[in-house]
Structure formats: C-alpha cells, structure tokens
Amino acid sequence: MINTLTQLPSSTAWLLHVSTDIVVFTIKQNHLQVLLRQRYSETLKKSDWALPGGYIRPTEPLEDSAVRTLAHQTGIGNVYLEQLYTFGRPDRHPKSRVITVAYLALIPVDHAADIIDSPNIRWHDVSQLPDLYLDHAEIIKLARSRLVSKLAYSTIALQLAPALFTLSELQQIYEAILEESLDKRNFRKRVLAWECIESTKQQRANRSHRPARLYRCSKTNELHYIK
Amino acid sequence: MINTLTQLPSSTAWLLHVSTDIVVFTIKQNHLQVLLRQRYSETLKKSDWALPGGYIRPTEPLEDSAVRTLAHQTGIGNVYLEQLYTFGRPDRHPKSRVITVAYLALIPVDHAADIIDSPNIRWHDVSQLPDLYLDHAEIIKLARSRLVSKLAYSTIALQLAPALFTLSELQQIYEAILEESLDKRNFRKRVLAWECIESTKQQRANRSHRPARLYRCSKTNELHYIK
DNA sequence: TCAAAAGTGTTTACAATACACCCATGA
DNA sequence: TCATGGGTGTATTGTAAACACTTTTGA
Secondary structure (H helix, E strand, O other): OOOOOOOOOHHHHOOEEEEEEEEEEEEEOOEEEEEEEEEEEOOOOEEEEEOOEEEOOOOOOHHHHHHHHHHHHHOOOOOEEEEEEEEOOOOOOOOOEEEEEEEEEEOOOOOHHHOOOOOOEEEEEOOOOOOEOOOHHHHHHHHHHHHHHHHHHEOHHHHHOOOOEOHHHHHHHHHHHHOOOOOHHHHHHHHHOOOOEEEEEEEEOOOOOOOEEEEEEOOOOOOOEOO | OOOOOOOOOHHHHOOEEEEEEEEEEEEEOOEEEEEEEEEEEOOOOEEEEEOOEEEOOOOOOHHHHHHHHHHHHHOOOOOEEEEEEEEOOOOOOOOOEEEEEEEEEEOOOOOHHHOOOOOOEEEEEOOOOOOEOOOHHHHHHHHHHHHHHHHHHEOHHHHHOOOOEOHHHHHHHHHHHHOOOOOHHHHHHHHHOOOOEEEEEEEEOOOOOOOEEEEEEOOOOOOOEOO
8 A cells, every 4th residue: 555645745756736727708799708818838939828827825725726816817806716627637738747727717797898808818709719728728618518517407697697687688698608599488487486586676777678677696696506 | 927837836846745536436235335445644643544545646647546546555447437526725634735636436336345345445334434534524525416416417327337237226226325215117217218228138037036137338338418 | 825026107297398479668 | 650679478298206016036
C-alpha cells in the first residue's frame, strides 16, 4: 500500500498548478454568449482567446478563487456559480502540469452590458467562437451542454433573468439556449407552476404594445429542481 | 490583469497536492455498500477509514490515477468510473493543501466478492459508516445522491449488474439504492423499453422456483440516457 | 403438493403537447 | 386604426402508476 496520505506524497518533487476557469454565459441578441479575454501566448507566438481564470492561492477555496479571478479580470461580482468539471490531461498545458477546475457562471441579461467590454474582454456567440486557448473550447462545450440539460429539470434560467422579468423575456432565454422556439401557452403554464416564482403588480410599460406583467423569484434566489 | 497563464504562477512557491479519491459502490445483502480502507493517522493518533485514493503522478491523467490507485490498493480493474466533484477546501487536510478529484466507481454485484476483503479493506453499508478520514463522509454522500438521481434518467444500474442478469436481479439493485420497493410489472415494462437491453435464451436455473430469463447489455456497455 | 419467485395486461390518473383568438397599448 | 407583443383554455396524446393472478420449478 503506497501513497497513504500521511506519507509525504510523491508530488512534492514536481511542479503542479491548479487553476480555475470560468465559463460565463449570458444572453445577448437572442444568442447564448460566453465571456472571453484575449491573451498573447509566448509559447505559441500568437494571441488567442481564453476563459477568465487563474491560479489558486495557497489558502483559498476553489470557488473563492473563481470569484476573485472573475472580479479582478472582468469586474463581475455576486454571480451564480457552480462547479462544472475538472480538466487534468497532463499535456493540456505545454509548459507545466496545470489542472483546472472549471466553473459555470451566469449573468442576468440586464447586467451583461455592465461588463467591461474592451478589445481584450468580449462576449462571443457560442456558435461563432474564435480559436481558443488550450482546451477551453472543450470546456465551453461541456458548460453549454450542462446548461441545456439543466433547463429541463431546474429553474436555472432564472439566474439569467433580471430581478423583475416578463414571462416572454424568460421564454426568450430558453429559446436562445435551446435554439428552438417554444409554445407560449405551454411555456407559461410550466413556469407558473414553479413554486419559486411570483407575480408582482408591476408591468413592463412604454413598449408600443400591451404592457406585460413582471414576475420575480420569491425569497431565495436559489436553484430549484422541478418535480 | 494578473495571473495570466504565461506568467509564472504564484503557486510555484508553495506546496500543493492533487489526489484522486474513489467512491466504489456495489450491492451486497440488498444494501448499497462502499469500499473503504483502514489507515492510521499520525496527526490524529488514531485509525480511521478512508476512500481508496492517492496522489497523482506528474504525467498521469486524473482518471488514470484513479484507476491505478484503485488497482493497487484493492486489486480492482476494468471498472465503471466517472468524475464526481473536486473538493478543495484549504483546511480539508491538516498538514498541507490537498485538492482531491473524487470519482464514482461501480462494481457488478458478482465481482464484489473478488475484492480483497482483509481487515484493512472492507465493504461498508452506506447507512452504517464508521468515522471517516477528512471529508470522505461528505464525498460518499454526494456520490450516493448522484447515483440515486442517475437511476431515474440513465441505465447506470447496469454497471452494477452481472453480464447476464435477470430482471429481478436488476430490480433488486434499484430497490437497494432507492431503499424502497418497486412494482414488478411497471419495473419490467420500463427496463424492457431500454434499447440497450436484450434477452438471451439462457435461464437462471436450479433455484427451486420457476427459472428466470437472463438478459444482457447489447453491444456497448456504455451508459445510456433515457428519453 | 407446496413454497417461492417468474411472468404477464388493463385501467386510471396525470403530464405534456398541439393549437387560435382576443386584448391593451403606443405610434 | 394599425402594428405589436401580451394574455388566455381545451382537447388529445402519451406516460406513469396502481393493481392480482397464473406459471414453472425444486424440494
């Protein structure tokens, strides 16, 4: 029996890095978009786009590292975050062993515009991604499929909606992610059955059509599982 | 913008370890059981039970590390394995920063007896666990809830069944994990609708009751998602 | 012939789907 | 008054659940 945890591990002799990478999604122009930052790779002698992320600090929880890096690189704070998957292929980074814990983050559509939108930090349509750093394309693909499945059995879409939203706005979020149109009446029935949703007396007005009722997440902004 | 991956990371100056821990489940005596190994902790001056697992090697993929450690510590090979979650609280290990990537593994019921069953490696009923090392109780709890949910929408239970199995045997696997009894007729209808299952002409005989037809997973032993 | 598990269908309740028209507002 | 999206109900289909008896074998 080797490698029991009380022995000094064999990893002490070699360099190992752990990072977090965050797949930040929002909806813009009816498309699912991911936030990327442009970076110049000394190794590859070219610029490419990467997920926000960075190395963890010695005494920092993984999720705190994701939060900190995201805040520092993009100004984003107070965001929905869940752990996605850990990528650890030994050759995923050309210079050293870097294991990355990937997170999925969602930004409400009305906050997406607040993000620094510089030449180096930009929203990208997930269907038109540029060349990506390392295995970041694979990470985004997994995040996207996780999001698609969670639409079916959770209220996760509320994390992309404004604090007050119309049912049509919520439906547009679904349609953008699923890339298909949904029946309005069935969609409303389904969402109104969620216990965590409640209607307000306010309306979305001044729209040159009948004003729409605004809804909100009741109490907790937690993720709920349906049925 | 700090911590871009081309800079030397701040983690070079401190010790960081990455391990894998494997939650190995099987069914014995109609109960879900997890494989644990007993270890003596110098720090805590006592023995406790831990998941199989160990530190990763420099050029080893994470999953390979889980496979290797499991084979080395328990003799188990060729097992169903999926990544579960990464646990990285900075204080989860008293001596150093150890981030562990947890895996879920399933052993067919007819192979469970082949596992080394020494005083130091033993199957434990998940409902009667001893004191566990570090956060291993939390890891097992998460693995168990993952398994329960996957029963509902995948064919994962087949990974616990023998290569040839009767429908009653498969039902017993469900019942052991869910800790509730299921209707025989509804269960058979549901399972026979899976495309990956096929009946053979063989029977489970010599049982002092009517012989039961044997079924098998067709072609691939892959995990399938239902509907 | 008895005990023990295998095998088999139908009815009912519920959930998901398909589908079309009137309403309220700003321009 | 027109264009635009908001808001509403029912019929149908499909899926899940409840439920009991006959069959086959070894002892």
